[in-house]
Amino acid sequence: MNISIIGTGYVGLVSGVCLAYKGHRVICVDKIQSIVDSINKGIAPIYEAHLERMLIDVVNNNNLKATTDLEHAVMNTQISIIAVGTPFIGDSIDLKYVEDAAYDIGTILKNKKDYHVVCVKSTVIPTTTDTLVLKTLQQSSGKTLGDFGLVMNPEFLKEGEAVEDFLNPDRIVIGAMDEKSFEMLKNVYKDYFDAPILKVNPRTAEMIKYTSNSLLATLVSFSNEIAAISEEVGNIDALKVLEGVSLDRRITPNPEGKIIKPDITKYLKPGRGFGGSCFPKDVKSLIAFSEKQGYTPQILKSVIEVNESQTRRMIIALKSEISGIKDKTIAILGLAFKANTDDVRESPSIKLIGELLKEGGKLICYDPIAIENAKKELANNINIKFVDRYEKALERADAAIIMTDWDVILNIAFDEFKKLMKNPTIVDGCRIFDITKAESHGIRYVGIGYRE
Numbered sequence: 001m002n003i004s005i006i007g008t009g010y011v012g013l014v015s016g017v018c019l020a021y022k023g024h025r026v027i028c029v030d031k032i033q034s035i036v037d038s039i040n041k042g043i044a045p046i047y048e049a050h051l052e053r054m055l056i057d058v059v060n061n062n063n064l065k066a067t068t069d070l071e072h073a074v075m076n077t078q079i080s081i082i083a084v085g086t087p088f089i090g091d092s093i094d095l096k097y098v099e100d101a102a103y104d105i106g107t108i109l110k111n112k113k114d115y116h117v118v119c120v121k122s123t124v125i126p127t128t129t130d131t132l133v134l135k136t137l138q139q140s141s142g143k144t145l146g147d148f149g150l151v152m153n154p155e156f157l158k159e160g161e162a163v164e165d166f167l168n169p170d171r172i173v174i175g176a177m178d179e180k181s182f183e184m185l186k187n188v189y190k191d192y193f194d195a196p197i198l199k200v201n202p203r204t205a206e207m208i209k210y211t212s213n214s215l216l217a218t219l220v221s222f223s224n225e226i227a228a229i230s231e232e233v234g235n236i237d238a239l240k241v242l243e244g245v246s247l248d249r250r251i252t253p254n255p256e257g258k259i260i261k262p263d264i265t266k267y268l269k270p271g272r273g274f275g276g277s278c279f280p281k282d283v284k285s286l287i288a289f290s291e292k293q294g295y296t297p298q299i300l301k302s303v304i305e306v307n308e309s310q311t312r313r314m315i316i317a318l319k320s321e322i323s324g325i326k327d328k329t330i331a332i333l334g335l336a337f338k339a340n341t342d343d344v345r346e347s348p349s350i351k352l353i354g355e356l357l358k359e360g361g362k363l364i365c366y367d368p369i370a371i372e373n374a375k376k377e378l379a380n381n382i383n384i385k386f387v388d389r390y391e392k393a394l395e396r397a398d399a400a401i402i403m404t405d406w407d408v409i410l411n412i413a414f415d416e417f418k419k420l421m422k423n424p425t426i427v428d429g430c431r432i433f434d435i436t437k438a439e440s441h442g443i444r445y446v447g448i449g450y451r452e
């Protein structure tokens, strides 16, 4: 099929490259000429594993090209996928770019004779597609639904694994306004991707996206609430508690004695809380939207509250281990919001650093790839230094705080902590180290969800 994609950010470009890789002919549209030029040269403007290699292939075999010319893209394709950004402002998302894209596509559809389907892929609050997008398209095209098609088709791409997630989807959700547009979208995926297709209406599709992320975020905060209770009691390890819970066959199937550990159990683990460009924004947007509808979502509000209290809890734990923070040298190991990315948006590490600086700590921060992005988030401060090797962060430190579970960090030997630090104390925000082993090396260890 011929498909145009509006917006070449992380969702738009990954979708475009993967659809082209599967054999569709894709035109990517962006307003920024330098981004378009870069894509046409086979240089990915964002980093995602495997993306650039595949981009080169699809540009070379002419299955993908980029342009700033929206009219050319819409006129020469059967489906336009809107994948523009929805920035988070105040307590909700800004739908301006989605509305603008719908308006511009509608203006072009006015003069297009053939049937054309508009597909919303950007994460938008429920009712956006069947109210705002539909109304905008009808106004600017002068046509009514049926003359064109409209669907909502959310993405479920994890940062760092987006290409794999797109190529091997667990489900394809198609929220169509009508049968004809459903069939068109189904043809994009049916013979190319092996996954169940769920047919729903657009607002259900939008809700599925928000509910997926809310469920995962709830598991993280639920685990951290169990961690807090365990810490208060003492000598209970919440990591073991949640492991015990996860082994329930209804969570971890055990056919013929062979344990299958589902990925979701990764979220049933105590830690420094969730971050990134999706969980905090999506849960907060759903709360704000729900309140506007007249319902106060109590669980989701607690999910955010528990997550926000993690930083404070870590600081209290650290203070009691090293008797105060002022003028203490603290190694921060990990700046990215999760491993294998340089993204620091809403990173728990950045939040913790801000609080520790306020308390007068002297911070030496290490991350294998996120330092440049972290510097942009953190104002210049004489009490913060960035180092390119973890050894330099640990040197003469009073404590080390683990904030991202990078392989390079979880492979640090206890002897190195012992040798390099002034006062070998680890506050483990990711629960990557073994308590007994740490203590047997003479290291003071505090983990989220464990207190002596």
Ligand code: UGA
Binding pocket: 155, 156, 157, 158, 159, 160, 213, 216, 220, 265, 266, 267, 268, 269, 271, 272, 273, 274, 275, 276, 277, 278, 279, 337, 338, 339
């Ligand atoms: C998330 C979802 O997992 C994707 O399914 C979804 O498509 C995507 O958002 C999106 O909306 O676009 P992502 O933000 O890349 O993907 O990251 P995750 O790997 O799910 O991690 C989110 C946060 O939860 C990270 O800060 C991570 O460190 C944290 N987390 C994860 C924990 O604190 N504990 C865990 O056990 C697991």
